Amino acid sequence: MLNKCKVQNKRDISYGLFLVTLVAEYTVLSKRYLPAVVNFLSGLLHMAIPKSGVRLFKIIPPFKSTSSLLVLLKDYNSESFNSYSLDSRDLLNNEIEEDYKVRVLYNSLKLLQNFYSNFAELSSRIEIFNLPEKFLNKIPTTNYPKEVKELMEDFRKTLKQGKTDCKLEYVFMEAKKPKALRLYEPKIQEVYEGKKFKVQSKAKAERDKLLHKLKKETKGALREIRRDRAFLGRVKVQEKIQSDKERHEKVKRIYAEAAMQQNELKELDRKKKKKK
Known part of the structure; x- marks a missing residue:
C-alpha cells in the first residue's frame, strides 16, 4: 500500500502515517526492515x-x-x-492546514528515530538513513516551533554520531590454507670410482666365473636359435610360394590342354555333320 498509493492530499498522508505506526508497533521485536516505510517517511520530509x-x-x-x-x-x-x-479527523479531510504540516513533520521525525534505534543491529543502518538525512538537512527550520527544531537537531546529531561510530570492515577473500609440499624420501646412490671387486675364495670366484660364462653362452645360443628359426621360416615361406606358383602353372597347362581337346572334339563334330 505504501509503495503503490499516490500521496496527493491530507487523507493520503494521514493513512500512510497510520500504516507506518502499525508497522513500527509490530516490528519492534522482530527488528524487521521494510524499505517502503523508510521511503514513505523520506517522501514526507521531501514534501x-x-x-x-x-x-x-x-x-x-x-x-x-x-x-x-x-x-x-x-x-x-x-x-x-x-x-x-x-x-482521527485528519483521516477525513483533504485540505492541508499549516498546523497539520508541523504535526506531520514532528511525527515523521519521531517515527524515523524509532526505526533508527530499532535497526541498530543492522550493518546497513547508515546507508538506509542516507536519504532521510539528506532531506532533513534541506528543510528550512525558520518557521517551525522550538520543539520541532530541537527534534530535528537531535536527529541530525544522532545520524552524524552514527556515521562516526560506524566502522566499515573491508571485505577480504577467505584465506586458503597453504598446501603442504610433497616430501619424498631421498634416493641415495653410492658412487664408486672404478670397479668394485668382492673379496671371496678362489673356488667361489671360479664358480662365479663359470656361471657368468654359462649365462653368456646361453644368451648367445638362444640368439642363434632365434636367427635360425627366422631363416627357416623365410625358407619355408619361399618354398610355399614356389610350390604354389608351380601348381598354378600346372593348372593353367591342364586347362589349356583341356580347352584344345574340347576344340578338337567340336571340330570333329562339325566335320561329321557336314558329311551327313
Missing part, C-alpha cells in the same frame, strides 16, 4: 522542502520530485503546540 524550477531532488515513487504539499508557510517560531499527535 517539506521548498521546490523551484532548478532546485529539485530525486525521490522514489510514489512521491513526485515537484511535490511541496508540506512546505510550511506560516511562522510558528514563537508559538507552542499543546499536542503534536495526529487526530
Whole structure:
C-alpha cells in the first residue's frame, strides 16, 4: 500500500502515517526492515522542502520530485503546540492546514528515530538513513516551533554520531590454507670410482666365473636359435610360394590342354555333320 498509493492530499498522508505506526508497533521485536516505510517517511520530509524550477531532488515513487504539499508557510517560531499527535479527523479531510504540516513533520521525525534505534543491529543502518538525512538537512527550520527544531537537531546529531561510530570492515577473500609440499624420501646412490671387486675364495670366484660364462653362452645360443628359426621360416615361406606358383602353372597347362581337346572334339563334330 505504501509503495503503490499516490500521496496527493491530507487523507493520503494521514493513512500512510497510520500504516507506518502499525508497522513500527509490530516490528519492534522482530527488528524487521521494510524499505517502503523508510521511503514513505523520506517522501514526507521531501514534501517539506521548498521546490523551484532548478532546485529539485530525486525521490522514489510514489512521491513526485515537484511535490511541496508540506512546505510550511506560516511562522510558528514563537508559538507552542499543546499536542503534536495526529487526530482521527485528519483521516477525513483533504485540505492541508499549516498546523497539520508541523504535526506531520514532528511525527515523521519521531517515527524515523524509532526505526533508527530499532535497526541498530543492522550493518546497513547508515546507508538506509542516507536519504532521510539528506532531506532533513534541506528543510528550512525558520518557521517551525522550538520543539520541532530541537527534534530535528537531535536527529541530525544522532545520524552524524552514527556515521562516526560506524566502522566499515573491508571485505577480504577467505584465506586458503597453504598446501603442504610433497616430501619424498631421498634416493641415495653410492658412487664408486672404478670397479668394485668382492673379496671371496678362489673356488667361489671360479664358480662365479663359470656361471657368468654359462649365462653368456646361453644368451648367445638362444640368439642363434632365434636367427635360425627366422631363416627357416623365410625358407619355408619361399618354398610355399614356389610350390604354389608351380601348381598354378600346372593348372593353367591342364586347362589349356583341356580347352584344345574340347576344340578338337567340336571340330570333329562339325566335320561329321557336314558329311551327313
